[in-house]
Amino acid sequence: MSKRSIGLLAVAGIVVAAALWFTVAVPGQGSSSGVARTEDGKPNLNGIWQSFTTANWNVEAHSAEAGPRPEIMGAYGAQPGGMSIIVDGDGTIPYKPEALAERDTNFKSRMIPKITNDPSRFDSGDPELQCFRPGVPRANYMPFPFQIFQDQNQILVVYEYKWSMRQIHIDPQMEAPVDSWMGWSNGKWEGDTLVVDVRGFNGYSWFDRAGNYATDMLHVVERWTPQGPNHMTYEATIEDPNVFTRPWKISFPVYRRLEPNVQLVEFNCVPFVEQLLYDPLGLYFPPGTRPDEDR
Amino acid sequence: MRIPIVRRVLVLALVAVAAASMAVLMAQAPPNTTKPVAPTLTDTDAAIKAAAELAKREAAMKNFTPARTPWGDPDLRGVYLTATYTPLQRPPELANKPLYTEEEAVAAFKRAVEADAEVDPRTVHYDWKEYSMDAWQGGARPNLRTSLIVDPPDGRLPPVTPEAQQRREAAQAAAKKRNPAAGILTFGNTYTRCVLGLGAIPLMRGGNPGAESAAAAAGVTAEVQIFQSPGYVTLVMQSNNDVRIIPLDGRPHVSDRIRHWFGDSRGRWDGNTLVVETTNFNDRRPAVNFQGATDALKVVERFTSIAPNTMRYEYTMTDPKTWTRPWSVDAEMPRVEPNLIYEFACHEQNYGLINVVTGTQIREREALAAGRPTGGGGGRGGE
Numbered sequence: 261m262s263k264r265s266i267g268l269l270a271v272a273g274i275v276v277a278a279a280l281w282f283t284v285a286v287p288g289q290g291s292s293s294g295v296a297r298t299e300d301g302k303p304n305l306n307g308i309w310q311s312f313t314t315a316n317w318n319v320e321a322h323s324a325e326a327g328p329r330p331e332i333m334g335a336y337g338a339q340p341g342g343m344s345i346i347v348d349g350d351g352t353i354p355y356k357p358e359a360l361a362e363r364d365t366n367f368k369s370r371m372i373p374k375i376t377n378d379p380s381r382f383d384s385g386d387p388e389l390q391c392f393r394p395g396v397p398r399a400n401y402m403p404f405p406f407q408i409f410q411d412q413n414q415i416l417v418v419y420e421y422k423w424s425m426r427q428i429h430i431d432p433q434m435e436a437p438v439d440s441w442m443g444w445s446n447g448k449w450e451g452d453t454l455v456v457d458v459r460g461f462n463g464y465s466w467f468d469r470a471g472n473y474a475t476d477m478l479h480v481v482e483r484w485t486p487q488g489p490n491h492m493t494y495e496a497t498i499e500d501p502n503v504f505t506r507p508w509k510i511s512f513p514v515y516r517r518l519e520p521n522v523q524l525v526e527f528n529c530v531p532f533v534e535q536l537l538y539d540p541l542g543l544y545f546p547p548g549t550r551p552d553e554d555r
Numbered sequence: 556m557r558i559p560i561v562r563r564v565l566v567l568a569l570v571a572v573a574a575a576s577m578a579v580l581m582a583q584a585p586p587n588t589t590k591p592v593a594p595t596l597t598d599t600d601a602a603i604k605a606a607a608e609l610a611k612r613e614a615a616m617k618n619f620t621p622a623r624t625p626w627g628d629p630d631l632r633g634v635y636l637t638a639t640y641t642p643l644q645r646p647p648e649l650a651n652k653p654l655y656t657e658e659e660a661v662a663a664f665k666r667a668v669e670a671d672a673e674v675d676p677r678t679v680h681y682d683w684k685e686y687s688m689d690a691w692q693g694g695a696r697p698n699l700r701t702s703l704i705v706d707p708p709d710g711r712l713p714p715v716t717p718e719a720q721q722r723r724e725a726a727q728a729a730a731k732k733r734n735p736a737a738g739i740l741t742f743g744n745t746y747t748r749c750v751l752g753l754g755a756i757p758l759m760r761g762g763n764p765g766a767e768s769a770a771a772a773a774g775v776t777a778e779v780q781i782f783q784s785p786g787y788v789t790l791v792m793q794s795n796n797d798v799r800i801i802p803l804d805g806r807p808h809v810s811d812r813i814r815h816w817f818g819d820s821r822g823r824w825d826g827n828t829l830v831v832e833t834t835n836f837n838d839r840r841p842a843v844n845f846q847g848a849t850d851a852l853k854v855v856e857r858f859t860s861i862a863p864n865t866m867r868y869e870y871t872m873t874d875p876k877t878w879t880r881p882w883s884v885d886a887e888m889p890r891v892e893p894n895l896i897y898e899f900a901c902h903e904q905n906y907g908l909i910n911v912v913t914g915t916q917i918r919e920r921e922a923l924a925a926g927r928p929t930g931g932g933g934g935r936g937g938e
Contacts, residue, residue: 298785299625306784392903407800409784411632412625414895416782416789418798425791425798427895440898464903524800526815530750530902538739543912546738547919 294488295452300412303452303486308517308524310405311494314342316388316398318470319510320352328371339469345401345510347495353472359503366471373537386469390537391529393424393441395465396458396480397496397510405517407524415447415454420524428456436460439476456482475502490516595692599665599672602691607661609889610696613862621827621860626785628803629827631858633781634896635866635888637754638690638774640667643761643884645702645710653710654699664697667762683775690762690774694889703761706871706883712846719847719877726843737915743908745842749901752795753777755817756833756854757845757870759886779888780896781858781866788822788829796899801831808834814850829858849876864890 296304314322321344327337344351355363366386373385388394394402404420415428428447436444436459444460463476483495492514499507538544545551594601622630640663645653655663668691674682683689702710715723736742745751754760758779778793790799801822809819819835831854838850845852857869866888873881922928 304785306786387903393898393900409782409787409789411782411784414782416784416791418789418800423796423798425796427791429895438897441900441903442898521806523802523809525809525813526817528750528816530748534739534748538909538912541909541913542916543739543909546736546741547916549738 295486296489298410298412302410302412302449303454304410305408305415305454305484305486305492306410308405308407308522309492309514310517311401311512311514313345313401313512314340315345315401315510315512316403316468317342319346319401319468319472320344320470322470345512346508347511348509354505354508356503356505362503363471363473366466366473368471370469370471386471387441387465388421388469389533391422391533393465394419394421395441395461396426396443396445397482397494397498398465398467399424399426399442400482400494400496400514401512404527405522405524418524420527422529423526428454439463441465443478443480452486454482454484456484458482473503474498474500477502484514487513490518596687599668599691603661603665603668603697606664606691606694606696609864610698611657613865616862616865619860619862624783628783629824629829629860630783631781631788631829631860631866632783632894633866633890634778634892634894635781636690636694636774636777636891637758637779637888638693638695638762638777639698639703639759639886640664640671640690640695640762641698641700641703641886643703644712645704649701650709652701653705653708655701657699660697660699663701664695668695688775690777693774693777694891695774696887696889698887700885703759703884703886704882705885707880713878713880713882715847715877716875716879723847737912737919739908739912740841742912742915743842745839746795747908747911748842749795749905749908750842751816752792752797752899752901754794754845755779755790755792755797755799756820757856757872757884758790759868759884759888760845776899778891778896780894788831791896793896793899795901796896811835814838818852818854825857827859831856831858846872847877848872848874851876861887866890 298304317339322339322341324341325339327333327339329337346352353363369384370386371389373390388398388402393399399406399417399419399421402419402421406417406419409416409418413429413431415430416425417428418425424442426442426445428445430447430449433446434444439460439462441462441464443458445456445458447454447456449455458480459478461474461476461478463474463478466473478498478500481497483493485493485495487493493511494514495509495511497507497509498504535544595605596602624630624632668689671689671691672684674684684692687693704710704712707713730736730741739748746753753776776793780791780793782789782791786802786804788801788803790801792798797817799817799820801820803822803824805823806821808821813819814835814837816837816839818833820831820833822829822831824830833854833856834852836844836848836850836852838844844850852872852874855871855873857867859867859869861867868886868888869884871881871883872878
């Protein structure tokens with residue numbers, strides 16, 4: 261073996277060793293072990309994630325129940341029971357008394373969308389039923405995956421449900437220019453935690469199918485903290501002086517979807533709700549074409 | 556008479572649909588500032604001059620190499636304008652003229668800008684430029700090309716296949732049979748129904764004359780953000796907040812059984828050019844896919860940053876069930892500011908669709924009672 265090839269082998273050995281060292285050591289650096297890092301040393305949150313709670317039915321503790329329209333939906337539509345995701349106080353939302361009554365009214369009318377051309381339409385029926393944007397924090401515990409795309413100055417989150425998205429502005433940050441369903445998100449890193457301040461809500465979104473809600477004074481502070489390569493802790497502090505007596509806090513884990521071929525599959529639900537929303541107005545079937553009409 | 560009425564009604568629908576985005580666009584100016592309005596937003600001559608100068612300056616950049624992202628991909632990040640005044644197909648009077656001279660290009664641009672800025676209250680119910688939503692206010696530039704289509708070389712769509720011809724005839728016959736016709740599905744299209752925005756794929760579809768959508772030609776919410784992260788390019792549209800996720804890791808397309816409104820995209824780098832192949836489209840019936848394509852459509856797009864403020868955007872459309880040969884577009888997208896996309900909650904407040912379809916049903920009943928033709932299908936399928 262020539263000196264040159266021995267030299268090459270030595271260099272190759274060093275390269276391999278270095279590569280091994282990097283693959284082993286780099287993810288382990290920092291406080292929490294096994295957290296992947298981006299080029300600027302921040303936790304790398306890129307990937308497809310999902311939470312597994314029943315909070316989309318009710319963020320508070322709830323028993324299993326028959327769902328809406330049990331006469332046709334049977335077990336398909338039934339509500340699974342589950343624990344509260346509220347981690348302070350007694351696990352219930354600290355509503356003002358009149359707001360609690362409003363929540364109960366919401367629940368009773370959750371399946372009754374009132375579609376007119378007047379703005380009060382948003383006050384009736386669960387926005388999810390009507391394929392409206394879910395808002396924050398609800399988007400994070402709907403039974404759908406979501407994908408995080410992380411750049412240094414902006415983070416994009418695309419939720420499979422309704423294909424709705426939000427941008428988290430790290431630099432530059434801005435005040436909400438206008439109210440919206442998903443709110444306006446400004447983010448910053450506190451150590452390994454991504455802290456997102458969300459304001460500028462339009463006040464129409466609900467927390468769940470149980471009618472829990474807030475107004476346009478809603479302010480959510482989210483904390484996304486990686487706990488290893490494949491899961492994060494999600495925590496959100498929720499305040500709204502219009503309806504709550506004090507801020508309250510939710511928390512649950514968010515897991516990485518590990519299937520090698522996992523990808524979001526479009527859930528554009530607009531066509532799925534057009535009959536529900538527009539048929540009562542006589543606009544879904546052109547006159548004379550209703551399937552149940554005499555021909 | 557039918558077409559103008561339909562168009563007027565459609566414009567009304569678009570107005571309603573765009574109401575949210577209007578407010579949003581107006582809110583783009585940071586609060587509590589008294590920044591003077593740029594002359595390019597109010598004065599067409601100023602806009603034409605600035606656009607012509609910028610086009611010339613950008614075209615003079617030779618051998619431009621884009622920067623790299625921190626993870627080493629060519630940096631395409633930014634928001635780009637997808638509106639143009641260049642028609643998709645070459646107008647017949649320019650049959651043998653694929654390229655304008657520089658002077659002719661500016662003159663053609665000027666004609667289009669002035670036509671866009673001028674509002675005829677008899678035919679237009681809504682003046683986009685009041686809200687800075689005309690394409691000349693958004694950063695559109697003169698183009699040396701007389702059509703976006705560069706292949707076939709005559710700048711026109713290729714002939715359709717006999718199968719596509721039969722499809723069209725069957726659709727027309729079905730539309731005549733429906734009488735009265737107006738319902739959400741038969742009158743609305745995927746855009747007015749808020750199913751899809753103005754065109755997430757392909758991104759650029761040409762301006763007047765002959766644009767598939769008046770709103771697209773006008774430049775309404777015609778912005779796309781190219782968002783990059785390791786392993787992905789993601790396109791976020793202002794219109795309807797459509798999102799296209801493009802993995803770059805070489806994975807195969809999803810199963811043929813999975814069909815997406817935006818198709819299933821796979822990207823790769825060819826030097827500094829992002830090449831995106833998209834298949835697995837939905838069949839959008841009763842609305843039609845872009846230019847009458849079927850779910851057998853394959854789109855190949857090429858994104859190349861050719862100057863600091865210019866993205867070259869090429870695409871090739873192949874659908875053996877629709878066209879006798881593939882066809883290709885070569886266009887440019889100007890970079891615009893700021894680098895973010897606002898919420899476009901279209902379906903959440905789609906009063907326009909309710910009002911327009913209700914109004915059309917009333918007109919149809921009136922026509923029926925008076926023994927007049929009701930206008931058949933009404934709804935135009937395009938986005």
